[in-house]
Amino acid sequence: MSTPRPRAGIVVTGTEVLTGRVSDRNGPWLAEELRLIGVDVAQIVVVGDRPDDLHQALRSTVDSGADLVITSGGLGPTADDLTAQVVGDFQGRPSRLDPDLESTIAAVVERLSAGRGWRVDPEAMAAGTRKQAMVPEGAHVLAPIGTAPGLVVPPADGRSGPPVVVLPGPPRELQPMWSTAVTDPLVTTAFAHRSELQQRTLRLWGTPEAQLAATLRDHADLLDGLEITTCLRDGELEIVTRFGADAADRYDRFAEVIAADYPDTLFSSDGRTIDDVVADALLERGATIATAESCTAGLLAGRLTDRPGSSAYVLGGLIVYSNEAKQHLAGVPAEMLERVGAVSAEVAEALAAGAADRLRTDIGVGITGIAGPDGGSAEKPVGLVHFCVTGFGATLARRVHIPGSRFDVRKRAVVIALHLVRRLLAEQESPCSSTT
């Protein structure tokens, strides 16, 4: 915290992002990349496709003291894609056609269109290509990954101000192009005085935020030089601490305090998410897992397989949305469904057992609940979800009433199931197993 660090500002363009039709993945991704090279992000500004608003966003980002400005989006062939020209104007550098770049883009467009068998009007494509090959005078061109080139645009000679890095909107174009941009001399100069900043994350499950706030107040003397933020998300409490090299010892003492005060709820102190912890535990144990999901209908299996290599432990699963599917796929007795209803502890347990049995896995997970908004009753309200995780001779069951929308209930249910799998595997490390 003692040396001033370089700061960057990020401007995300696109009416589709501003109105939420597309969620912005570039701002957060760039922020993380910048953090890793010791650059702070002052702000991320999202603006629509209007020249005045983009100009104003560039202005406010420069005013915030940014050493570098990065834009994403607005480099396509259509008229509403205007970032390159607005940035050129902002930096006092009018745009001109770059004929070499035009040929490069034309070749890419031709290859793409041929590969996809698209109906294409050559004149239309040429006009789009010409637009994408307009470059502000004196800007450095970053070679296109898709069809859009990126740019590094310094202020016009004699003007002061940070350079602007112009990147395309699609993440799979932006991300590799950024790794080229950071080696550009204009960018390395802007970040010349950078110094590494560390970040560590602690994650707790089942501790209220206010309780943690008290712990932080009690140990305020420990926290000098530590920049701590806490965040409650899907029921998990996340403590992220950033600090300079001089505060590393203080961080270690802080982490020890949290571990001592919250031995039961601290589940990660090395940055791993619950997904990482579960995957590592499954791999370590050499265990396999299968799911039988009613209200989450595949979301748990989908999340378990987000990670590359998950086929080592996920064998498959059953999506048992209807009662018939619960019977025929997972072997839940019709009599049980009749007697206690689909949303019940018995059915959750039968689903977990059925998943492990049908997929021949070590661990089975059963989830059944009422995601809503309809289908609730006084006895079984919307948000009620029964969980069961079974394996290695142990069984963990939970009945949770999750607040919020259908989306919230399904998402939170997946997180709870992951934590139950973690607990089942953690208990396997001790000699006895238990049922709760």
Place this chain on the structure above:
Amino acid sequence: MSTPRPRAGIVVTGTEVLTGRVSDRNGPWLAEELRLIGVDVAQIVVVGDRPDDLHQALRSTVDSGADLVITSGGLGPTADDLTAQVVGDFQGRPSRLDPDLESTIAAVVERLSAGRGWRVDPEAMAAGTRKQAMVPEGAHVLAPIGTAPGLVVPPADGRSGPPVVVLPGPPRELQPMWSTAVTDPLVTTAFAHRSELQQRTLRLWGTPEAQLAATLRDHADLLDGLEITTCLRDGELEIVTRFGADAADRYDRFAEVIAADYPDTLFSSDGRTIDDVVADALLERGATIATAESCTAGLLAGRLTDRPGSSAYVLGGLIVYSNEAKQHLAGVPAEMLERVGAVSAEVAEALAAGAADRLRTDIGVGITGIAGPDGGSAEKPVGLVHFCVTGFGATLARRVHIPGSRFDVRKRAVVIALHLVRRLLAEQESPCSSTT
């Protein structure tokens, strides 16, 4: 476009959002709500939990000409939650303890803690409650949905500038509180000169953006008064048009031009997404559906069941990640897996048939592919996915090589499968069925 519309600026706080650990749902949600009441959003600014950065973001939002500023987040009980105080300072209104509010929050906290059985230190909770009950002098309090109250904070008497609406970060607290905030006299005054703006969306599947750009240029004379943005997302091309009441006829003519030029690829002209179109087609036909997913491992079923009421057509599905699961759950012959491999047209077809057979549905969907990053070969590269949709005597099959990361491949595969289901159902409307 003829009358100037009121503009709002949105400031999203939280280092966890700035660094991408939590994705911002509030900015886009508020932007959409504002659009519906005829208010433009100039920008969304995301800042971390530092007072100076928040102050600067408020300043730049006011400078952008906003008639109202809305903040989200930073109202929790911990010390890094500082929005209320910074906004009070920004508006020239120092904060004071509101004893009535303190009692209200204390009662909520007590109820929540009891319900969850959390270990709680009364003194710690009281300190958090006291912090959350600090209110800038003269601000209007919005009753808490969770524990955090919202605020409407006007500038200090004698100062000019827009009021600031302060809302909590969790979407299920922010959303109901916003509906209270819009009725606040300070807010209705700020939006007094609002006028309704319409928005319409057209969606195409399989038309390149540059081709559409040419159509827009060819019909430039039609487009006066229409604010058009185009966006390519997961292979779908989205055209969103905003316009005032005076341009409604021009929009209708524009929509007719697109329908005439792109009869094969236009799949929605009434704002419905592919999810809506598929759900409506299934309901209309009274058809049921089941999935057998390998590389997407439940993501298609999860998406089909995002919608309330989806149990009317989704009966269930099979997650067949391993070859054993493909055999035992979906009935894919071992001989076939041996002969052509799991990622093949034959296996996709067997999966589709197996899903429909096991779940006893009208339609079966099979997906098998290589999501990566490992497991590819020269013959079957990462991103290769085979699809099959079968039902009502027809079968549609596709072999697609999807570019991008594991995340991209899985997400795009789900979209492609939805479009194949749509096509299968659309062909049912004509007397003959086909295999492609």
